[in-house]
Amino acid sequence: MSESEGFKREAAYAAVDRYVRSGMTVGLGTGSTAVWVVRRLGEKLASGDLKDVVGVPTSERTAGEARERGVPLATLAEARPDVTLDGADEISPEVNVIKGLGGALLREKIVAFASGSLVIVADGSKLVGRLGERTPVPVEVERFGADATLKALAALGCEPKLRPGEDGSPFITDGGNYTADCYFGEIEDPARLEAEIKSIPGALECGLFIGLARAAVVSDAGGLRVLEA
Numbered sequence: 060m061s062e063s064e065g066f067k068r069e070a071a072y073a074a075v076d077r078y079v080r081s082g083m084t085v086g087l088g089t090g091s092t093a094v095w096v097v098r099r100l101g102e103k104l105a106s107g108d109l110k111d112v113v114g115v116p117t118s119e120r121t122a123g124e125a126r127e128r129g130v131p132l133a134t135l136a137e138a139r140p141d142v143t144l145d146g147a148d149e150i151s152p153e154v155n156v157i158k159g160l161g162g163a164l165l166r167e168k169i170v171a172f173a174s175g176s177l178v179i180v181a182d183g184s185k186l187v188g189r190l191g192e193r194t195p196v197p198v199e200v201e202r203f204g205a206d207a208t209l210k211a212l213a214a215l216g217c218e219p220k221l222r223p224g225e226d227g228s229p230f231i232t233d234g235g236n237y238t239a240d241c242y243f244g245e246i247e248d249p250a251r252l253e254a255e256i257k258s259i260p261g262a263l264e265c266g267l268f269i270g271l272a273r274a275a276v277v278s279d280a281g282g283l284r285v286l287e288a
């Protein structure tokens with residue numbers, strides 16, 4: 060296992076151990092770090108350390124992993140998550156985050172918003188001084204009128220790039236939408252940018268998660284730490 064994979068696992072295991080109790084409903088994020096959350100839940104359910112935990116998955120990928128690991132699943136209509144554990148692409152000192160490079164941001168935000176709390180799990184490479192420093196802001200875009208939506212996004216000061224899928228045609232999310240990666244550089248006012256993006260009708264949701272996370276559990280060579288929002 061690579062060093063960074065080890066850090067992801069350490070953060071995810073610590074987050075499950077700290078935030079998940081028997082009887083809880085847990086929102087299950089998407090990505091290579093969130094996979095470790097599902098694996099830890101599966102281990103603890105199998106050993107009896109946790110009982111009666113159900114997961115609400117944010118993607119088909121995560122749902123598949125949960126089924127394989129023996130984590131029972133529910134929909135948002137059936138159960139409201141007490142806590143959601145999810146990865147991130149960038150984490151600011153205030154624990155605002157950019158998500159969505161893994162292609163599941165709309166469902167991730169729906170589940171996080173419906174949850175009692177959102178806790179981010181990540182390796183230390185995701186920490187930044189200011190959001191936008193390294194990664195674009197992914198935006199989930201309705202396919203109808205996508206060209207017009209990309210133009211409206213560009214008018215906000217970026218060059219939106221329609222994300223390609225594995226075969227070169229546009230990547231399609233679980234919800235059947237496109238994703239536009241919008242690089243703005245360092246973002247001075249993330250809450251304002253989030254509002255501006257969401258004022259565009261074809262921009263269904265963006266990867267700026269502002270004021271949503273309560274904490275981030277982060278692991279790197281400096282050790283394991285919890286950043287409180």
Ligand code: 5RP
Binds near residue numbers: 088090145162167
């Ligand atoms: C998926 C996401 C992921 O949580 C984010 O991309 C981080 O992924 P990883 O843990 O693989 O680095 O937002 O939409």
